[in-house]
Amino acid sequence: MFEIKVPSLGESESEATLISWLKAVGDDVLADDIIAEIESDKITMEITATEAGVLSEQACAIEDTVEPGQVIGLIDTSKTVAQPAATTASAKSSTAPTQATAAPSKTPVKEKVKPIPTTPSLTAGREQTRIPMTRLRKRIASHLKEAQNTAAMLTTFNEVNMQPVMDLRSRYKADFERKHGCKLGFMSFFIKACAYASAKFPSINAYIDGDDVLYHNYIDMGVAVATDSGVLVPVLRDVGLKSFAEIEQGIIALATKARTGGLLPDELKGGTFSITNGGTFGSMLSTPIINTPQSAILGMHSIQKRVVVEHDQMVIRPMMYLALSYDHRLIDGKEAVQFLVAVKDFLEQPGLALLDI
Numbered sequence: 001m002f003e004i005k006v007p008s009l010g011e012s013e014s015e016a017t018l019i020s021w022l023k024a025v026g027d028d029v030l031a032d033d034i035i036a037e038i039e040s041d042k043i044t045m046e047i048t049a050t051e052a053g054v055l056s057e058q059a060c061a062i063e064d065t066v067e068p069g070q071v072i073g074l075i076d077t078s079k080t081v082a083q084p085a086a087t088t089a090s091a092k093s094s095t096a097p098t099q100a101t102a103a104p105s106k107t108p109v110k111e112k113v114k115p116i117p118t119t120p121s122l123t124a125g126r127e128q129t130r131i132p133m134t135r136l137r138k139r140i141a142s143h144l145k146e147a148q149n150t151a152a153m154l155t156t157f158n159e160v161n162m163q164p165v166m167d168l169r170s171r172y173k174a175d176f177e178r179k180h181g182c183k184l185g186f187m188s189f190f191i192k193a194c195a196y197a198s199a200k201f202p203s204i205n206a207y208i209d210g211d212d213v214l215y216h217n218y219i220d221m222g223v224a225v226a227t228d229s230g231v232l233v234p235v236l237r238d239v240g241l242k243s244f245a246e247i248e249q250g251i252i253a254l255a256t257k258a259r260t261g262g263l264l265p266d267e268l269k270g271g272t273f274s275i276t277n278g279g280t281f282g283s284m285l286s287t288p289i290i291n292t293p294q295s296a297i298l299g300m301h302s303i304q305k306r307v308v309v310e311h312d313q314m315v316i317r318p319m320m321y322l323a324l325s326y327d328h329r330l331i332d333g334k335e336a337v338q339f340l341v342a343v344k345d346f347l348e349q350p351g352l353a354l355l356d357i
Contacts, residue, residue, distance in 0.1 A: 026054065028052075040265070043268060044229070045261070053076045054079045055075055116134055140231060147290050154326060155287040158322050159322065161318070162303050164348055181249075187275070188247040193343045196343075198240075200338075201335050220273075227259050284304070287325055297325050305319070322340060322343065
């Protein structure tokens, strides 16, 4: 018998919820088949089989709380399982069937992934629908309230003329995509700008640990990603040392994993600073909440053409409001304002970082 165990959830999590069985008792199971799914406070994880056989027992039911290392089911490896056609020699040809053409299970799958339900539409009646919160939504709610209760949060604002960045992207986007295989987006400019500004004001990239302040000589950037289950903040490591291409590729990889449930626990912890882009959904201005234990978060917003004054002349420019929420226990207002000005300067004068001034 092969024991199906709950995988490690990471250092900060000790339990999860079994949300679906993708195989029923009596079903054939091949190596690498997805057997079940669990949902922790942060992510949804797939549990796969490492050996072939027949699922002989489901030791846990849907909605049960499970812990890392716990046995949730058994696979009888003594029973022969039909192999899919893709494993034969003919599978090497371009017309070979994929694993999706494998022989069907002996019995229908009893449980499928349940959708996080949508809010009922308005009707003429006066009905109410009660929907339980998911573990992820509960964790988000708890984490945000903890941030408000712990940090002395304050938000400072500025605006940035996005014309220089837009001109730069327009000029080089085709060459960039051709060489690196990814588009040159706005987020990489903001991440580089925050890395540039954090080097000048290291308290922004630090956080309070008991009676001490923990400073970092690296920047691990949390990038907020909206998913159907809620907002996740995967972490892009060492952004201060990464190129624009590496940052763009990293963002795409993390965002894809976040939306498909493929994030690993380690990809959600250890950030030193975060960015959130409400502008994607049309937000003009907001006061983002710090992702504790971090001490600051930058909020990006929608780009809108506005009339501004340059050299005593009224001109139309693509402008964006920026918001920096910060923990006033650690960061003084002067530092926060100067950090945001440094971000603004980097975006409006991209040559500053190249010249190290």
